[in-house]
Structures are given as C-alpha cells and as structure tokens.
Amino acid sequence: MTGKVLERESLHACLDSPVMGSITFLNEVMGRFPDAISFAPGAPHTAFFDDIDIPLHIARYRRYLEEERSLTPAQVDRLLYQYGPSRGLINELVAQALRTDHGIDVPEESVVVTVGCQEAILLVLRTLFTSSRDLLAVANPCFVGLTGAANLLGIDTVAVDDTEECLDFAQLDEVCRRARASGSRIRAMYVAPDFSNPSGSRLGLAARHRLLAVAEREDFLLLEDNAYAFTATDAAALPPLKALPGGERVVHLGTFAKTCMPGARVGYAVADQPVRQPSGGIGLLADELATVKSMVTVNTSPISQAVIGGILLQHRGSVAEAARAKSELYQRNLRVLLHALDRHLGEGARAPAGVSWNRPRGGFFVRLRLTVPADEPLLERSAKEFGVLWTPMSHFYIGSGGDHQLRLACSYLDPEQIEEGVHRLARLLRAVCP
Ligand SMILES: Cc1ncc(COP(=O)(O)O)c(C=O)c1O
Incomplete structure (x- = not known):
C-alpha cells in the first residue's frame, strides 16, 4: 500500500x-x-429472486404514471431518470398499502421513502435527538442497525429488557424515573413489536396498549420497526402500534427488503406528527425528515422506487399480498x-x-x-x-x-x-x- x-x-x-x-x-x-x-445471516431467501422481472415492474409503474397520473412518456422519463423529491415518488402507494394491510390511515405526505429502513432509522434519530440529555430507550437485545445508527450519531441508549414473555415494564418505569431524576429525558423508544430481530419476541395486544400508555404518560415517541410483521399468519396478526389508539405518538418504520427484494434498498418512515414552525405554521415531522434526507442520500433511487411501485401495483397495492x-x-x-x-x-x-x-x-x-x-x-x-x-x-x-x-x-x-x-x-x- x-x-x-x-x-x-x-x-x-x-x-x-x-x-x-x-x-x-x-x-x-x-x-x-x-x-x-x-x-x-437474517437475509431473505433467494428462492424468489428468479421471479423478479425488473423491466416488467418498471413498465407497470410507468403505465400507472401515464394512465392514472396523466403524465406524458417524457414526463415519466424525467421522473425516473432525473434527481427526484427527497420525500419520494411512491408515497401514495406506500400509504395505500399501509391502509390495506395494517389499518394505518395516514396521508401520503407523512410518508418518506428511504434507502432501506436503515436510512429511515438514521433520519428519525438525527431529527429527534437534540442534546446529550435526550436518551433513546431500546428493547434489549436490539437490532444492531439501530444501536449502530445511535452510536454514529452519539446518541445514548438505555436498555429495557425484552424477555421471552414481554417487555419489562417495571424496568421501563425505572428507566424513565432515573432519566428524570438526572435531568435527562427519554426522547423515544425503539421497539419491533412483531418478531423482533434478534430474539423473535412479540408484544401481545395488552402490552401494545400498555406501551402506548407509558409513552403518553412519559411524553416520549415510539419508533416502531415492522420489518417482520408480514411473517405473521393472518389469524395471528396483531395491529401495529401505529394503528392503535395513541398511535399519534408512533413513528412507523418499514422496509421492502424482506417483502419484495433487499437489493432495491427501499424502506420508509411514517411521521405524521405535527411540527410547529418558528413562523407559527404547522408542518409534519415527515417534512423535517425529508430535509435531513436531502443532505444524506438526496433521494431514494427513482428506479428502485419504480420497481417496488410496480410490485405493489401487481398485487393490488398490498404488500401482504405481494409477500x-x-x-x-x-x-x-x-x-x-x-x-x-x-x-x-x-x-x-x-x-x-x-x-x-x-x-x-x-x-x-x-x-x-x-x-x-x-x-x-x-x-x-x-x-x-x-x-x-x-x-x-x-x-x-x-x-x-x-x-x-x-x-x-x-x-x-x-x-x-x-x-x-x-x-x-x-x-x-x-x-x-x-
Ligand atoms: C428489525 C430490522 N429493521 C430494519 C432492517 C433493515 O432494513 P433495510 O434492509 O430496509 O435497511 C433489518 C434488517 O435486517 C431488521 O432486521
């Protein structure tokens, strides 16, 4: 060298x-x-890669833009080949899938399409955490992508045990009390309620309600990662935190890596929390995430988004059906x-x-x-x-x-x-x- x-x-x-x-x-x-x-490796199985037809998916998404959005072929070219909006292109389809599959009813403006769920995590952490007094509670053990992103950003994490049975709520109460006593605060808590990585554990319905109630009482946001929710059988599926009463406190994070294909590197954040601007106007947390994204990856590849959009359209807008x-x-x-x-x-x-x-x-x-x-x-x-x-x-x-x-x-x-x-x-x- x-x-x-x-x-x-x-x-x-x-x-x-x-x-x-x-x-x-x-x-x-x-x-x-x-x-x-x-x-x-927790990587997706390769059995489905043979069936992926990239040109077909892109062609389907192009047709949708021309027929449903009344764009000319030249306008579609510009959308797919040019730099694009930081917020994303397929937000409407993602919002529709969230409604169809999970009962999460949010406007498309609250969706930011990201380079995998990993970027969504990074954007949310960067935007929410302002000082060393802000602590991130995490269900422990925890996905390394989350702890790694917190480490990159210098955010301190506090652990709440994720046992085989449930989250340790007594410990969560204690973590909140200790944070207050030391002049800090729990700004947010990261959980993957459906079959977490690494422990495979799952929050029951009562525990979901209880967690939302704690978040309300202690005034923190919940960062809900739903990467593995699609693996529940229909009979066993539980509503995500975002779809339950109190879900306004939840920033919902998702990925198409496991449901469609990891190589597309497409994920999303749903951040419909209102943000008051210094001018007094009200925007959305998603707007702020998009601003941060504009300085990280600028925009998620439009070609990748077109592939995912085409897959969603093929399955009547449902990720559950696609997967x-x-x-x-x-x-x-x-x-x-x-x-x-x-x-x-x-x-x-x-x-x-x-x-x-x-x-x-x-x-x-x-x-x-x-x-x-x-x-x-x-x-x-x-x-x-x-x-x-x-x-x-x-x-x-x-x-x-x-x-x-x-x-x-x-x-x-x-x-x-x-x-x-x-x-x-x-x-x-x-x-x-x-
Ligand atoms: C819980 C969890 N969240 C997010 C991700 C990352 O998703 P993406 O590949 O979209 O960045 C993974 C990947 O393994 C994961 O296990």
Missing part, C-alpha cells in the same frame, strides 16, 4: 464501538467457513427449525443440560440459551469442528448481556439444511454442555 498512512485513533471514535464490528465479524467468519451451514408466498416460506422454515430443535435437543434426545429456546410464531429468529458462554471461541469451534455457524447473542445487547445465548436465523436456508444444521449444532452442544 502506498500513500499517507492514517492513524486509526485519528478517525472518529464511533468506529471503536463493538457494535460497529459485529457485521464485519460475521461476514468474516462466514467467509472463512464457506461450507458451514450458517444460521447467522404471501414469502411469508409462507418463512413460517415453514420456522416450523422446521423448531421441530428440529425439539427432535435433536429436546427431552428424550440425549438433551444437553440446560439448553432451552423460545418458540416464536413468526419472524426469522429463535433465541437459544446455554449453560456455557456462546462466545466467539465457541463459534470458531462450532464452525471448524462441526460445520455450523450462528450468531452470539451478546452482539445485540446494549452494554453487557446475552453471553450464554445465541441467535439462529432460519430465513436463508432450505429445510434439509436446517435439519442438518440443527443436527450439527446438537453435536456441538452435547460436546460442550454435558
């Missing part, structure tokens, strides 16, 4: 946070053990995983001591508890000697925690791989948890 060498310590301190290394760490381990069965086959595949994979765990690690299967796991009813993830540390040396041994990879749960904990837990993701694998992977995992666990 040539050129001036930069000292690592001369770069921003956010790079030193452990959360920043966790994706690189997993990619590195997967790269070193390409033949291992990997329960590590029905995917939802069924993920439900099947989860059943296969739970069944394999029962057979290889459950009672009567020479069960290793003290191994237990939760039984999510949707999502991509299962949380396994061990009596020995599920740490990086164990992962290394698991990969080298047993040919199976997983994610140490400690990566997802704020501060310390999760040392004896691991995350299994079942989204990316086929049933035979899940079966064989659990078989290998069981051999590892029998060797280390006698």
